[in-house]
Amino acid sequence: MKVCKFGGTSVASAQQIKKVASIIQADPARRIVVVSAPGKRFSGDTKVTDLLIRLATAALSGEPVQHALQSVIDRYAEIADELGLERDIIDIIRADLSSRLRADPGQHDLYIDSIKAAGEDNSAKLIAAYFTSIGLTAEYVNPAKGGLFVNEPPDRAQALPESYELLSALADKPVITVFPGFFGYTKGGMLRTFDRGGSDITGSILAAAVKAELYENFTDVDCVFAANPQVVENPVEIEQMTYREMRELSYAGFAVLHDEALMPVFRASVPLCIRNTNNPSAPGTMIVAERSSSSRPVTGISADSGFSTLYVSKYLMNREVGFGRKLLQILEDEEISYEHIPSGIDNLSVILRSHQLDTEKEARIVERVKRELQADDVHIRNDFSMIVLVGEGMNNHKGLTARASAAFARTDVNIEMINQGSSEVSLVFGILKADEEKILNELYQEFFAPALIR
Amino acid sequence: MKVCKFGGTSVASAQQIKKVASIIQADPARRIVVVSAPGKRFSGDTKVTDLLIRLATAALSGEPVQHALQSVIDRYAEIADELGLERDIIDIIRADLSSRLRADPGQHDLYIDSIKAAGEDNSAKLIAAYFTSIGLTAEYVNPAKGGLFVNEPPDRAQALPESYELLSALADKPVITVFPGFFGYTKGGMLRTFDRGGSDITGSILAAAVKAELYENFTDVDCVFAANPQVVENPVEIEQMTYREMRELSYAGFAVLHDEALMPVFRASVPLCIRNTNNPSAPGTMIVAERSSSSRPVTGISADSGFSTLYVSKYLMNREVGFGRKLLQILEDEEISYEHIPSGIDNLSVILRSHQLDTEKEARIVERVKRELQADDVHIRNDFSMIVLVGEGMNNHKGLTARASAAFARTDVNIEMINQGSSEVSLVFGILKADEEKILNELYQEFFAPALIR
Numbered sequence: 028m029k030v031c032k033f034g035g036t037s038v039a040s041a042q043q044i045k046k047v048a049s050i051i052q053a054d055p056a057r058r059i060v061v062v063s064a065p066g067k068r069f070s071g072d073t074k075v076t077d078l079l080i081r082l083a084t085a086a087l088s089g090e091p092v093q094h095a096l097q098s099v100i101d102r103y104a105e106i107a108d109e110l111g112l113e114r115d116i117i118d119i120i121r122a123d124l125s126s127r128l129r130a131d132p133g134q135h136d137l138y139i140d141s142i143k144a145a146g147e148d149n150s151a152k153l154i155a156a157y158f159t160s161i162g163l164t165a166e167y168v169n170p171a172k173g174g175l176f177v178n179e180p181p182d183r184a185q186a187l188p189e190s191y192e193l194l195s196a197l198a199d200k201p202v203i204t205v206f207p208g209f210f211g212y213t214k215g216g217m218l219r220t221f222d223r224g225g226s227d228i229t230g231s232i233l234a235a236a237v238k239a240e241l242y243e244n245f246t247d248v249d250c251v252f253a254a255n256p257q258v259v260e261n262p263v264e265i266e267q268m269t270y271r272e273m274r275e276l277s278y279a280g281f282a283v284l285h286d287e288a289l290m291p292v293f294r295a296s297v298p299l300c301i302r303n304t305n306n307p308s309a310p311g312t313m314i315v316a317e318r319s320s321s322s323r324p325v326t327g328i329s330a331d332s333g334f335s336t337l338y339v340s341k342y343l344m345n346r347e348v349g350f351g352r353k354l355l356q357i358l359e360d361e362e363i364s365y366e367h368i369p370s371g372i373d374n375l376s377v378i379l380r381s382h383q384l385d386t387e388k389e390a391r392i393v394e395r396v397k398r399e400l401q402a403d404d405v406h407i408r409n410d411f412s413m414i415v416l417v418g419e420g421m422n423n424h425k426g427l428t429a430r431a432s433a434a435f436a437r438t439d440v441n442i443e444m445i446n447q448g449s450s451e452v453s454l455v456f457g458i459l460k461a462d463e464e465k466i467l468n469e470l471y472q473e474f475f476a477p478a479l480i481r
Numbered sequence: 482m483k484v485c486k487f488g489g490t491s492v493a494s495a496q497q498i499k500k501v502a503s504i505i506q507a508d509p510a511r512r513i514v515v516v517s518a519p520g521k522r523f524s525g526d527t528k529v530t531d532l533l534i535r536l537a538t539a540a541l542s543g544e545p546v547q548h549a550l551q552s553v554i555d556r557y558a559e560i561a562d563e564l565g566l567e568r569d570i571i572d573i574i575r576a577d578l579s580s581r582l583r584a585d586p587g588q589h590d591l592y593i594d595s596i597k598a599a600g601e602d603n604s605a606k607l608i609a610a611y612f613t614s615i616g617l618t619a620e621y622v623n624p625a626k627g628g629l630f631v632n633e634p635p636d637r638a639q640a641l642p643e644s645y646e647l648l649s650a651l652a653d654k655p656v657i658t659v660f661p662g663f664f665g666y667t668k669g670g671m672l673r674t675f676d677r678g679g680s681d682i683t684g685s686i687l688a689a690a691v692k693a694e695l696y697e698n699f700t701d702v703d704c705v706f707a708a709n710p711q712v713v714e715n716p717v718e719i720e721q722m723t724y725r726e727m728r729e730l731s732y733a734g735f736a737v738l739h740d741e742a743l744m745p746v747f748r749a750s751v752p753l754c755i756r757n758t759n760n761p762s763a764p765g766t767m768i769v770a771e772r773s774s775s776s777r778p779v780t781g782i783s784a785d786s787g788f789s790t791l792y793v794s795k796y797l798m799n800r801e802v803g804f805g806r807k808l809l810q811i812l813e814d815e816e817i818s819y820e821h822i823p824s825g826i827d828n829l830s831v832i833l834r835s836h837q838l839d840t841e842k843e844a845r846i847v848e849r850v851k852r853e854l855q856a857d858d859v860h861i862r863n864d865f866s867m868i869v870l871v872g873e874g875m876n877n878h879k880g881l882t883a884r885a886s887a888a889f890a891r892t893d894v895n896i897e898m899i900n901q902g903s904s905e906v907s908l909v910f911g912i913l914k915a916d917e918e919k920i921l922n923e924l925y926q927e928f929f930a931p932a933l934i935r
Binding site: 275286346363428429435440453 | 801806813821822879882883
């Protein structure tokens with residue numbers, strides 16, 4: 028059994044949904060289909076989810092909702108018409124949205140969540156109706172009925188362990204299940220959405236629950252590339268990589284799949300395939316627990332900007348038991364998580380994501396570190412990027428650091444930070460953001476370009 | 482004015498003390514002399530300090546002390562005789578030791594401290610007497626009289642800030658001051674010794690207090706070498722380096738001067754010179770705040786063994802605010818300080834000095850990290866070494882990391898850890914201890930050997 032997830036662009040129009048149906052028909056093992064809300068059909072188009080946010084905002088501010096409501100219904104109606112469906116599916120969607128709008132808006136967040144989730148929920152109802160209309164035995168399954176239960180607020184929504192047992196029953200259904208992505212319910216019946224990588228998470232949970240042979244994640248790209256194709260010209264396609272490699276790549280800039288969506292299939296050892304709805308014959312990128320070895324030590328190179336460095340120096344710092352712990356406590360008090368802590372003898376730097384900082388926080392942190400830790404020098408610098416070389420078995424290739432740092436030397440890009448030593452599958456370089464494109468291209472040439480002079 | 486400190490081998494015999502006197506006579510700026518206890522005269526000899534520890538141990542266990550006491554007096558008497566001094570100096574030393582032995586042994590540590598310090602104290606009295614006998618105007622100054630006051634136990638002994646003001650009066654004395662190293666007194670009159678780098682610390686405090694033009698630290702080597710001469714054949718001599726360079730080198734294996742002894746002169750910007758009592762015409766190694774630039778990016782390469790790694794991995798670790806802080810808290814509860822924390826995405830390693838661990842502590846730490854932090858994998862590995870490349874302005878030499886890692890690749894030595902990014906003057910590599918000599922030689926060749934084929 029395979030679980031297939033289709034993203035927003037894959038279900039954005041009747042034409043796209045027909046592709047989805049063809050994909051399902053092409054392989055009888057594709058028994059569970061997780062769908063997103065209709066996404067953009069063209070550049071500049073508005074996603075249904077954004078139309079729904081407008082609708083919820085209008086309702087909450089007491090404005091008339093008719094116009095915003097109609098724009099949502101129109102999107103579904105256009106798809107339904109082109110698919111040749113009866114208009115009763117639109118009546119169902121209209122009734123569903125009206126019912127959500129009438130709910131108690133006491134807790135604004137939950138009210139907005141409920142209306143946003145209508146995008147996926149009605150997408151699943153419509154697609155199930157279409158599947159049935161073309162002769163596929165398909166059934167829409169609501170997450171509450173299927174058993175996708177989540178924890179209570181205020182912690183971010185995560186599937187409860189018991190959900191996996193409940194959802195495993197989907198494996199026994201004699202029909203194709205069409206399941207909306209992006210949300211679940213608390214045991215008390217409250218709808219909650221997954222905050223990041225929504226529908227990917229639902230697909231991953233279902234694939235883990237039914238112990239699928241494969242989780243196919245259909246997007247609008249053929250595969251994962253070894254480097255960002257917007258920076259590197261014609262990067263090679265990654266045919267196969269491990270969960271760890273995907274996770275390390277997604278950490279710094281590879282937005283293909285959010286790491287939280289990787290966890291359920293990783294824990295259940297279900298292989299995952301990134302595929303293209305628009306080119307289903309392309310083999311895609313397989314993500315597996317263990318892969319066959321490759322001649323290349325590096326599988327992919329990611330780059331991500333938006334990092335800052337908190338630098339702290341104090342003479343004889345390394346004699347003070349507790350110095351690092353107290354420093355991290357100050358960051359924790361400001362609810363800041365950090366990425367790396369390179370350290371010298373009398374100094375250390377904390378590398379963190381800049382979005383967690385603002386001018387006031389920076390001033391408070393610098394002041395507290397100076398006062399409470401009596402540091403000699405404390406300052407924060409912004410505009411750093413991280414470049415991450417990722418590859419299983421990287422530490423068997425002893426010359427890898429030499430090759431990477433030679434690439435830095437050739438481009439005259441300064442290495443602000445190196446972090447090697449804990450992960451066996453990645454090597455992290457900190458650089459100035461301004462150098463990002465230059466070094467990404469040079470590293471790509473070093474590790475992926477066919478050997479010419481070298 | 483110059484402050485000169487003479488180590489144990491420099492005052493081990495009459496012959497050596499004559500060299501000390503010649504050095505003082507050679508430069509009228511040498512007005513303050515700090516001395517150690519007589520050290521070893523030859524391999525296999527016993528230092529006076531060790532004789533005194535035997536004496537204290539005997540006294541504390543209620544055994545007869547006569548034999549141990551006589552062996553101490555004999556050492557001083559032999560020196561005094563060869564220097565042609567009157568026997569009254571030996572009477573003074575004998576009375577001093579007897580008085581210390583009669584003290585209340587209530588607090589064993591302080592009793593032992595007092596007897597150990599007799600080594601330096603009587604060395605200073607004897608050398609002052611010798612200086613006077615050859616026509617130098619010299620005076621022994623006791624630390625209590627001079628103003629070298631230290632803090633109360635249980636914190637390790639450190640000079641009180643007011644000591645610097647009090648000791649500055651030594652600058653105005655019209656005689657050569659001979660001052661015993663290694664100890665000071667609390668305001669209540671209790672003698673306390675400096676635990677590491679004893680006499681070097683005293684010299685540094687005095688040099689800072691009198692704002693000396695130079696602190697000359699006389700030892701038995703001509704200079705500091707760029708790498709350990711027991712591993713690298715004929716390493717180059719370091720003519721000049723900065724405090725920061727010395728400190729980073731002493732961190733990992735350069736035992737020339739303990740970092741605590743560097744602090745007072747560093748804070749007061751007094752330059753320091755490492756010189757050889759047995760070869761006073763050699764220029765030695767100058768340690769200064771800022772040095773003239775050199776063509777070499779690396780000033781010295783140190784290597785030190787005895788490191789362990791605590792490895793911790795947990796899926797989605799970097800999402801947990803507080804993970805690192807809680808881990809460091811567990812180490813702090815075990816009174817363990819750490820050196821570096823290289824980190825991957827879902828894992829981190831804490832590198833620490835192995836002497837802080839034992840089997841029980843290791844088991845407790847691993848168990849607590851697993852249980853309290855719910856880590857997926859936790860283990861401790863031993864037998865690591867740190868190799869540190871040190872050089873001011875190192876980060877202006879962009880190809881340095883490339884050269885160093887190419888040296889690793891040539892020797893097939895695996896880089897277990899790299900730490901670059903906080904200190905501007907050092908680059909730290911973690912390796913297996915077994916690889917230490919091989920890579921130290923290769924790195925020395927890379928950065929110090931004259932270019933031949935390269």
